[in-house]
Amino acid sequence: xxxxxxxxxxxxxxxxxxxxxxxxxxxxxxxxxxxxxxxxxxxxxxxxxxxxxxxxxxxxxxxxxxxxxxxxxxxxxxxxxxxxxxxxxxxxxxxxxxxxxxxxxxxxxxxxxxxxxxxxxxxxxxxxxxxxxxxxxxxxxxxxxxxxxxxxxxxxxxxxxxxxxxxxxxxxxxxxxxxxxxxxxxxxxxxxxxxxxxxxxxxxxxxxxxxxxxxxxxxxxxxxxxxxxxxxxxxxxxxxxxxxxxxxxxxxxxxxxxxxx
Amino acid sequence: xxxxxxxxxxxxxxxxxxxxxxxxxxxxxxxxxxxxxxxxxxxxxxxxxxxxxxxxxxxxxxxxxxxxxxxxxxxxxxxxxxxxxxxxxxxxxxxxxxxxxxxxxxxxxxxxxxxxxxxxxxxxxxxxxxxxxxxxxxxxxxxxxxxxxxxxxxxxxxxxxxxxxxxxxxxxxxxxxxxxxxxxxxxxxxxxxxxxxxxxxxxxxxxxxxxxxxxxxxxxxxxxxxxxxxxxxxxxxxxxxxxxxxxxxxxxxxxxxxxxxxxx
Ligand SMILES: Nc1ncnc2c1ncn2[C@@H]1O[C@H](COP(=O)(O)OP(=O)(O)O)[C@@H](O)[C@H]1O
Ligand SMILES: [Mg+2]
Numbered sequence: 001x002x003x004x005x006x007x008x009x010x011x012x013x014x015x016x017x018x019x020x021x022x023x024x025x026x027x028x029x030x031x032x033x034x035x036x037x038x039x040x041x042x043x044x045x046x047x048x049x050x051x052x053x054x055x056x057x058x059x060x061x062x063x064x065x066x067x068x069x070x071x072x073x074x075x076x077x078x079x080x081x082x083x084x085x086x087x088x089x090x091x092x093x094x095x096x097x098x099x100x101x102x103x104x105x106x107x108x109x110x111x112x113x114x115x116x117x118x119x120x121x122x123x124x125x126x127x128x129x130x131x132x133x134x135x136x137x138x139x140x141x142x143x144x145x146x147x148x149x150x151x152x153x154x155x156x157x158x159x160x161x162x163x164x165x166x167x168x169x170x171x172x173x174x175x176x177x178x179x180x181x182x183x184x185x186x187x188x189x190x191x192x193x194x195x196x197x198x199x200x201x202x203x204x205x206x207x208x209x210x211x212x213x214x215x216x217x218x219x220x221x222x223x224x225x226x227x228x229x230x231x232x233x234x235x236x237x238x239x240x241x242x243x244x245x246x247x248x249x250x251x252x253x254x255x256x257x258x259x260x261x
Numbered sequence: 262x263x264x265x266x267x268x269x270x271x272x273x274x275x276x277x278x279x280x281x282x283x284x285x286x287x288x289x290x291x292x293x294x295x296x297x298x299x300x301x302x303x304x305x306x307x308x309x310x311x312x313x314x315x316x317x318x319x320x321x322x323x324x325x326x327x328x329x330x331x332x333x334x335x336x337x338x339x340x341x342x343x344x345x346x347x348x349x350x351x352x353x354x355x356x357x358x359x360x361x362x363x364x365x366x367x368x369x370x371x372x373x374x375x376x377x378x379x380x381x382x383x384x385x386x387x388x389x390x391x392x393x394x395x396x397x398x399x400x401x402x403x404x405x406x407x408x409x410x411x412x413x414x415x416x417x418x419x420x421x422x423x424x425x426x427x428x429x430x431x432x433x434x435x436x437x438x439x440x441x442x443x444x445x446x447x448x449x450x451x452x453x454x455x456x457x458x459x460x461x462x463x464x465x466x467x468x469x470x471x472x473x474x475x476x477x478x479x480x481x482x483x484x485x486x487x488x489x490x491x492x493x494x495x496x497x498x499x500x501x502x503x504x505x506x507x508x509x510x511x512x513x514x515x516x517x518x519x520x521x522x523x524x525x
Contacts, residue, residue, distance in 0.1 A: 085438030095429035100451045108447040112438030120446045
């Protein structure tokens with residue numbers, strides 16, 4: 001694994017929110033190109049903060065963070081938008097525009113490549129319209145092209161959200177609890193889609209997951225957070241179910257229940 | 262269920278202190294205002310016969326006046342439409358800048374909201390008088406009056422609508438590398454468009470009614486004729502104008518209600 005280039009590098013990263021809450025503390029972490037990493041931990045452990053530091057949706061307050069070899073903590077304006085454009089993100093609540101069609105939602109993933117006026121007038125190139133079809137095809141949603149998003153099921157919406165993120169042509173895909181709002185069956189379908197981006201397209205995937213069994217099934221590596229600190233980091237071959245009692249050990253309600261909470 | 266297990270209501274909750282207190286306060290203020298402004302209920306009823314006299318004189322409309330009224334009525338509608346449109350176009354950027362979920366900078370937002378509040382405190386009659394003085398008697402003054410009035414009203418309705426939208430799509434667009442304008446175009450506008458159209462129609466309705474009065478101050482439209490007929494005691498002509506205004510308002514009301522229903 002370690003012969004691959006480093007894709008994301010946390011170097012003693014700190015995050016303190018303006019109200020004093022510690023989001024991340026002393027994080028040192030390297031994510032390698034093409035890895036599928038699952039991030040586990042209790043609610044409030046800092047998983048979302050960790051992901052959002054990578055595309056600078058949250059600013060870190062200390063340390064350095066490199067993406068593809070470049071320090072990103074000082075990025076502003078166009079530079080920052082180009083960083084975000086190269087990193088796809090999907091969310092627990094899908095974050096699609098419910099009143100717009102699947103097509104427009106998917107195309108909106110491409111706006112980072114367009115000047116303001118062109119995208120505002122919906123002047124997408126025929127190449128990108130084809131790209132939208134390809135992205136939808138990858139998640140088996142092509143036939144819903146003209147459907148309004150609010151007519152889709154949760155699992156279908158998450159797949160459209162993946163297609164939207166694919167429009168960015170991302171090197172990295174961040175998934176913040178992508179299946180927490182889905183039933184087990186659709187959850188598996190969505191995880192399969194993420195896995196195929198990882199394996200077929202070589203996209204580095206970082207996913208916050210509540211379910212340890214799913215993390216063990218899909219990830220190459222599991223990292224654990226507790227109270228903003230990195231408390232666990234093992235390749236999947238060395239992971240055993242018992243380890244997770246360790247991650248959550250300070251909490252009485254541990255075991256299975258806490259992992260799903 | 263055992264009563265003791267239920268959470269206890271406080272004294273204020275149990276005896277509806279707020280509701281009852283509020284009602285008493287309301288009637289007290291109502292009574293106080295009537296006394297202080299010297300509303301004379303007696304006068305109101307003794308003058309009622311004058312009102313009936315006017316009504317009876319209006320009961321025979323001068324139907325041949327209809328032809329003359331059509332042109333200014335159309336002008337009134339045009340004034341309302343142009344005024345509302347201008348006001349709305351200016352209101353859009355202002356409402357974006359005033360919305361808490363779009364503009365995080367409290368200073369920018371504060372300045373914009375201050376301007377909007379200021380505009381809304383200007384009464385439309387004062388605006389009309391002002392514009393008549395500046396651009397002269399005629400419908401141009403009316404259009405500008407309605408534009409400013411619509412701007413004040415619409416920008417508030419718009420930014421309050423923007424503040425109720427789902428922020429999820431905004432986050433997604435930002436995370437995809439969209440700039441601020443692209444976030445507005447792709448994530449905000451689709452969520453607010455229907456409400457915006459419906460507020461536009463609503464303001465247009467109000468403006469049609471308002472512009473009949475503005476004519477009184479020389480700001481063009483049917484109001485000019487209304488004023489002329491009243492001051493020359495031609496109540497038969499007044500009747501025709503009132504009926505015409507009523508018809509127009511009812512039709513516009515119906516059309517815009519239908520359109521707004523469609524948007525739901
Ligand atoms: N915008 C914010 N302001 C202040 N505190 C926050 C903010 N976002 C998250 N936090 C706090 O930071 C900690 C980590 O949150 P988060 O990263 O969302 O955890 P997780 O995703 O693991 O549930 C929590 O204590 C949370 O309350
Ligand atoms: Mg979270």
